[in-house]
Amino acid sequence: MTLPQPARAADRPAPSGDLAADAAALAALCADGERLLAALPAPADRDAAASRQAARVHETCRDARHAFLDHHAETVYDLLTARRTRRPRLAELARTAAVRFPGLVPGRDLLAEEAGRLQAHKEGREIDQGIFFGAVLRAPRAGTHLIETMLRPAPGSAALLDGFRRTGTVDLPTVRLERRGPAAHLTFHNGHCLNAEDNRLIADLETAVDLALLDDTVHVGVLRGGRVTHSRHAGRRVFSAGINLKDLHAGAISYVDFLLGRELGYVHKIARGLLTGAPGWRGPLVSKPWIAAVDAFAIGGGMQLLLVVDRVIAAEGALLGLPAADEGIVPGLANLRLPRLTGARTARQIILSGRRLTAGEPDAALVCDETVPAEEVGTAVERAVGELAVPAVAANRRMLALAQEPLDVFRAYLAEFAVVQAARIHSPDVLAKVERRWSRTGSGT
Structure with missing residues (x-):
């Protein structure tokens, strides 16, 4: 089966600066990406060609998410938190973002689809979450507000x-x-x-x-x-x-x-x-x-x-x-x-x-x-x-x-860590090392 190719980054218009227009463009692009992924076999069953196709789709959508957030992270966070009067913790913030800005982070259905899979058999949806949280933490007002939210007592x-x-x-x-x-x-x-x-x-x-x-x-x-x-x-x-x-x-x-x-x-x-x-x-x-x-x-x-x-x-x-x-x-x-x-x-x-x-x-x-x-x-x-x-x-x-x-030093480090760690847990070398250890010992400890 021949599948259409995802749009190359060079062929996509840059964000206009208008939040509504940019959000709509991102949603449309990511919806196309999900249709392409859905037409492929599940990650565990993909051959080399299908894996490369999936990687191109993900890369295209992730570039678009990054560009959107580079323009709009502070505004997006303000909308999700009612101008920082609400204090959603990480999971709630991501769930709200998935509803308010389709395609920005994975929604409940995509996360549920991943939930029962081995790490090596996932699409890597956490990378999309990492791009989002990295951008929020990189934004001074939004990042500081999120850090302070997470320093409050946990529910319960x-x-x-x-x-x-x-x-x-x-x-x-x-x-x-x-x-x-x-x-x-x-x-x-x-x-x-x-x-x-x-x-x-x-x-x-x-x-x-x-x-x-x-x-x-x-x-x-x-x-x-x-x-x-x-x-x-x-x-x-x-x-x-x-x-x-x-x-x-x-x-x-x-x-x-x-x-x-x-x-x-x-x-x-x-x-x-x-x-x-x-x-x-x-x-x-x-x-x-x-x-x-x-x-x-x-x-x-x-x-x-x-x-x-x-x-x-x-x-x-x-x-x-x-x-x-x-x-x-x-x-x-x-x-x-x-x-x-x-x-x-x-x-x-x-x-x-x-x-x-x-x-x-x-x-x-x-x-x-x-x-x-x-x-x-x-x-x-x-x-x-x-x-x-x-x-x-x-x-x-x-x-x-x-x-x-200082808080700003902590925030700047976490902004990069959020992205890097999300990518690392889906990197081929990490997955191979975890698999080798599992095969050798039958456990991870």
């Missing part, structure tokens, strides 16, 4: 606050939150996959971080991995194995809620604080010091967490690493944050070459504040809680965050 957190204040505990599916004295202890319980991060853990961690920051009796947060049930390390405490590659292979890692939402959500709340919206001269930002207790290893996303906390206590011999070169994806904001701690040369070795650090060696001391025997980690944590619970610490760590990572 407030409903659990009274219970946490009353009982001092909350048990979420993958996280246990427990108040002990002035500290809130967040323990990861995703033990079947070595406390690797998946959609459920990301959501639970944001809720737990919200509660720790909202409870006025909590002065310090503590992050620690619970004991795992995975056969290789059964019964041991493990901090984190990073992203759950089994879920990535299965297409079950959400770009919006995990890969982008993680950075704008709980990790950023640990780094910068929680926006409560409460009026007053002190401002609406609640910031508290955080401690990470590293047992066994902190890999990938686990090591990324160490870059935003105020005290890292590691068991002797614990491994730290960012396997970006091996996995092929971007390690969150580590590229921005790690060089501040280790210097540029060591950061490049860790990120670009996969170098691992071992707690106790000199370079690991650039990331870990204290290294102790495994059986003394708990004692060291309690000592650190006592040191960091004093009132001046929270004020000073907030000012450090402002100095080290």
Whole structure:
């Protein structure tokens, strides 16, 4: 079957600057693209020629989306948020954009079509979402508003606050939150996959971080991995194995809620604080010091967490690493944050070459504040809680965050990350690496 070719970028008129006309042109172009894709076999069944055809269609539509947003990102965002009086989170913003501007981002039907597919068998709709969020974050007013929206308590957190204040505990599916004295202890319980991060853990961690920051009796947060049930390390405490590659292979890692939402959500709340919206001269930002207790290893996303906390206590011999070169994806904001701690040369070795650090060696001391025997980690944590619970610490760590990572620097990095990470999770080299690991081990951890 011979299919018509998508329009070449050079043959398409540039956006006129008129929002309605440009939106209509984009919708028509993308509708034509979807008809072309629908006439092809499903991604898993395409031969080389059909795959090239699909790639040309996607490239044409993505160029058009980028050009449209380059002209209209701020205006589009204002329309979607009623001139920034509404605060939709990422997923809701994307859903609203799909309805208001057809073709700009994938709608519910296209996302539902992708939902049950392996990552390697998807069309790559997340790339279209990445183009949208990258443009929004690149726009100063819109990007700042979206960042502030994601710093507010997540839906459902407030409903659990009274219970946490009353009982001092909350048990979420993958996280246990427990108040002990002035500290809130967040323990990861995703033990079947070595406390690797998946959609459920990301959501639970944001809720737990919200509660720790909202409870006025909590002065310090503590992050620690619970004991795992995975056969290789059964019964041991493990901090984190990073992203759950089994879920990535299965297409079950959400770009919006995990890969982008993680950075704008709980990790950023640990780094910068929680926006409560409460009026007053002190401002609406609640910031508290955080401690990470590293047992066994902190890999990938686990090591990324160490870059935003105020005290890292590691068991002797614990491994730290960012396997970006091996996995092929971007390690969150580590590229921005790690060089501040280790210097540029060591950061490049860790990120670009996969170098691992071992707690106790000199370079690991650039990331870990204290290294102790495994059986003394708990004692060291309690000592650190006592040191960091004093009132001046929270004020000073907030000012450090402002100095080290100004909001506009964070926004500019996230604008590029949103696009690059969306492309990376659909890149042939990443898909091949995930498939090889799956074929070799039958799991992603």
